Amino acid sequence: MDDIFGIPAPLLFGQLLLGLINGAFYAMLSLGLAVIFGLLNIVNLAHGAQFMMGAFAAWMLLAWGGIGYWWALLLAPIIVAVTGVILEKLFISRLYKLDHLYGLLLTFGLALIIEGIFRNEFGSSGLPYRIPPELSGAWDLGFMFLPIYRGWVVIAALVLCLATWLIIEKTRLGAYLRAATENAALVQAFGVNVPRMVTLTYGFGVALAAAAGVLAAPIYSVNPQMGSNLIIVVFAVVVIGGMGSILGSILTGFTLGVVEGLTKVFWPEASATVIFVIMAIVLVARPAGLFGRA
Amino acid sequence: MAIQRRDLIAAGAGATALGGLPWRARAQTPTIRVGVINDMSGPYRDSGGPASVVMTQQAVQDFGNRGFNVEVLQADHQNKPDVGANIARQWFDQGVDAVVDLPTSSVALAVNQIAREKNKVHLNSGAGTSDLTGSQCSPNTVHWTYDTYMLAKSTGAAVVKTGGDNWFFITADYAFGHALERDTSNFVKAAGGKVAGAVRYPFPATTDFSAFLLQAQASRANVIGLANASTDTVNCIKGAREFGLQRTMKIAALLMSNIDVKALGLESAQGLLLSESFYWDMNDRTRALTERVRAKNQDRPPAMTPAGCYGAVLHYLKAVADMGVAAAKASGVEAVNRMKAMPTDDDAFGPGMIRPDGRKIHPAYLFEVKAPGESRNPWDLYKLAATTPGEEAFRPLAEGGCAFLRS
Numbered sequence: 001m002d003d004i005f006g007i008p009a010p011l012l013f014g015q016l017l018l019g020l021i022n023g024a025f026y027a028m029l030s031l032g033l034a035v036i037f038g039l040l041n042i043v044n045l046a047h048g049a050q051f052m053m054g055a056f057a058a059w060m061l062l063a064w065g066g067i068g069y070w071w072a073l074l075l076a077p078i079i080v081a082v083t084g085v086i087l088e089k090l091f092i093s094r095l096y097k098l099d100h101l102y103g104l105l106l107t108f109g110l111a112l113i114i115e116g117i118f119r120n121e122f123g124s125s126g127l128p129y130r131i132p133p134e135l136s137g138a139w140d141l142g143f144m145f146l147p148i149y150r151g152w153v154v155i156a157a158l159v160l161c162l163a164t165w166l167i168i169e170k171t172r173l174g175a176y177l178r179a180a181t182e183n184a185a186l187v188q189a190f191g192v193n194v195p196r197m198v199t200l201t202y203g204f205g206v207a208l209a210a211a212a213g214v215l216a217a218p219i220y221s222v223n224p225q226m227g228s229n230l231i232i233v234v235f236a237v238v239v240i241g242g243m244g245s246i247l248g249s250i251l252t253g254f255t256l257g258v259v260e261g262l263t264k265v266f267w268p269e270a271s272a273t274v275i276f277v278i279m280a281i282v283l284v285a286r287p288a289g290l291f292g293r294a
Numbered sequence: 295m296a297i298q299r300r301d302l303i304a305a306g307a308g309a310t311a312l313g314g315l316p317w318r319a320r321a322q323t324p325t326i327r328v329g330v331i332n333d334m335s336g337p338y339r340d341s342g343g344p345a346s347v348v349m350t351q352q353a354v355q356d357f358g359n360r361g362f363n364v365e366v367l368q369a370d371h372q373n374k375p376d377v378g379a380n381i382a383r384q385w386f387d388q389g390v391d392a393v394v395d396l397p398t399s400s401v402a403l404a405v406n407q408i409a410r411e412k413n414k415v416h417l418n419s420g421a422g423t424s425d426l427t428g429s430q431c432s433p434n435t436v437h438w439t440y441d442t443y444m445l446a447k448s449t450g451a452a453v454v455k456t457g458g459d460n461w462f463f464i465t466a467d468y469a470f471g472h473a474l475e476r477d478t479s480n481f482v483k484a485a486g487g488k489v490a491g492a493v494r495y496p497f498p499a500t501t502d503f504s505a506f507l508l509q510a511q512a513s514r515a516n517v518i519g520l521a522n523a524s525t526d527t528v529n530c531i532k533g534a535r536e537f538g539l540q541r542t543m544k545i546a547a548l549l550m551s552n553i554d555v556k557a558l559g560l561e562s563a564q565g566l567l568l569s570e571s572f573y574w575d576m577n578d579r580t581r582a583l584t585e586r587v588r589a590k591n592q593d594r595p596p597a598m599t600p601a602g603c604y605g606a607v608l609h610y611l612k613a614v615a616d617m618g619v620a621a622a623k624a625s626g627v628e629a630v631n632r633m634k635a636m637p638t639d640d641d642a643f644g645p646g647m648i649r650p651d652g653r654k655i656h657p658a659y660l661f662e663v664k665a666p667g668e669s670r671n672p673w674d675l676y677k678l679a680a681t682t683p684g685e686e687a688f689r690p691l692a693e694g695g696c697a698f699l700r701s
Contacts, residue, residue: 007514011508011510011512011695012508014508015505015508017499018502018504018505018508019505021504022502047632058348075641117337118333119339122336123339123553123592124335124337124339124340124525125339125340125524125525125528125553125554125556125557126341126525126528126557127557127577128557128559128561128562129559130559138536138537138538144508145511145538147534147536147537147538150504150536158512179450194604203432219523219531219533219536220501221528221529221532221557222504223334223337223523223525223557225337226501229498229499229500229501230501245518260582261505264493264495264506268467268493268494268495268496268497268505268506269467269494269495269496271495271496271500271505272496272497272499272500
């Protein structure tokens with residue numbers, strides 16, 4: 001095969017695929033952020049900490065309860081979602097009438113506290129979590145060696161993202177949710193319990209973050225700061241996609257994963273910066289984001 | 295505790311918080327103030343962090359009472375040179391005599407300048423860059439535990455000897471990574487090997503290393519040199535195993551501690567070669583030291599960096615006792631000169647000495663990580679593969695280019 005821009009084509013294809021895999025994490029996390037922002041008007045900066053809690057929950061289930069990966073994939077998001085619901089009831093629900101900034105500051109503070117607690121309990125160097133035996137090994141694709149687990153991550157992320165999009169855009173429940181963001185009082189007048197719906201929505205967004213955390217546990221070091229690097233990037237993804245746009249955050253997540261992946265080939269030193277450069281350009285050219293409505 | 299302090303410093307309000315609390319009304323007995331500055335909340339917390347404070351306090355305790363008090367302070371530099379420099383400056387102005395640990399080479403180099411300017415003592419344990427005793431050397435500094443030259447020589451040369459002669463580096467893009475890559479490349483080339491390429495990734499903002507691993511694979515090198523540390527190293531090794539790199543390449547983790555091996559698990563780490571200057575299970579003295587601190591250190595044996603804080607602080611206190619507290623407080627250079635004039639001896643590193651350029655001299659140990667079946671207890675991780683004697687383990691004095699030695 002030929003070279004493309006001085007890079008051997010197999011290497012470039014491999015990098016595109018890796019970009020998609022990282023994009024899967026961005027998409028899952030930014031989707032949760034978008035759902036929470038779209039329906040609650042809260043910028044949930046605790047999302048990275050909740051992603052981390054998902055990974056730790058999986059580790060605890062295995063180390064303390066002997067419960068393996070597949071059950072953890074179901075149970076860990078539920079456990080973390082319950083903690084999210086408690087946070088929403090105790091703290092976040094008091095802020096709906098205030099400016100976005102208050103929610104942002106509160107959730108940022110919560111994230112620091114949660115990460116601090118985990119750091120004190122478990123240290124910073126991380127805990128081992130093995131890839132489940134069914135998904136270990138790799139496929140030889142000719143142009144690259146693809147670990148089966150990474151392929152699984154992309155598929156799982158796509159399924160979760162599409163299911164979320166369908167629920168919100170195509171079902172009656174989703175219609176209630178969307179209506180409640182437009183006019184909560186009117187929806188309540190029709191007999192829908194709006195506060196409970198909002199609480200559960202927050203729980204759902206948190207569960208998405210935790211599910212991403214479980215998916216990440218076998219491939220990244222499970223440590224208290226694993227979410228804090230990611231959350232800033234994911235926040236940029238949401239801004240680029242358009243705050244609150246469900247489909248926008250999914251597409252932007254995957255696309256930016258690929259853009260970042262290519263940057264890692266052509267200019268590795270800039271790979272942490274490229275997404276923010278794009279964010280700046282998008283904010284200047286289309287302040288509402290690529291998929292947002294002004 | 296650490297979080298509060300960190301936020302106060304970050305907000306620029308640290309001055310009062312740091313200065314107000316610990317020392318008061320002890321006017322009668324003279325007091326030596328030693329401040330531990332390191333990463334209390336980020337990726338390097340576990341390799342030093344609170345453990346370095348515990349070991350510093352242990353040094354004070356083992357030193358005993360010889361007519362002066364010793365106070366130990368602590369602060370979090372968050373791996374940021376500006377934060378570290380601010381803390382050091384404030385502390386020195388408020389009467390701190392020596393700063394200890396200073397991991398993260400970029401922070402260490404910043405504080406190195408300030409200690410020299412204020413004529414205080416910089417006892418470095420955590421940082422890697424060999425420039426601390428080379429191009430940026432200072433008469434106020436002792437570099438105790440290890441450096442990039444030692445790692446490059448011990449691990450790098452061992453890997454070349456086993457046939458790994460074509461290297462590709464994955465390098466953390468800051469002072470430490472650059473120094474480690476440079477020093478290792480020199481050894482590889484000197485041994486007849488070559489360097490196929492390198493990628494430098496943003497530190498600490500990178501989580502996924504698979505893109506770089508693939509580039510390493512495509513380079514057709516037979517060794518992947520990890521010029522990074524801590525969680526980054528762990529993530530790289532996890533990724534390398536996942537992508538099947540070990541079928542065609544050897545992994546050379548150039549800086550790795552027992553804490554990282556623990557995080558990776560013996561299953562994934564077995565067979566790796568790594569270098570340290572301290573391991574808790576080396577001999578009766580290291581085991582006795584471990585027994586003394588274990589309960590205070592979350593039931594863990596100390597890692598190399600905290601052990602270095604122990605050795606450096608103990609030796610500094612001996613020098614202070616030898617020259618008198620007033621003289622030691624008056625001049626950091628004189629205190630360091632006295633440390634250099636006295637032979638060193640402590641339970642962690644055994645007998646040794648400090649060279650005129652500030653380099654502490656002791657043996658470097660090459661370890662091989664045990665297989666899960668060979669490990670007899672949770673912290674039984676290494677078997678000794680080779681020992682480089684102190685005289686050969688570090689860069690020769692003449693090659694460092696240390697400026698103050700010439701004047």
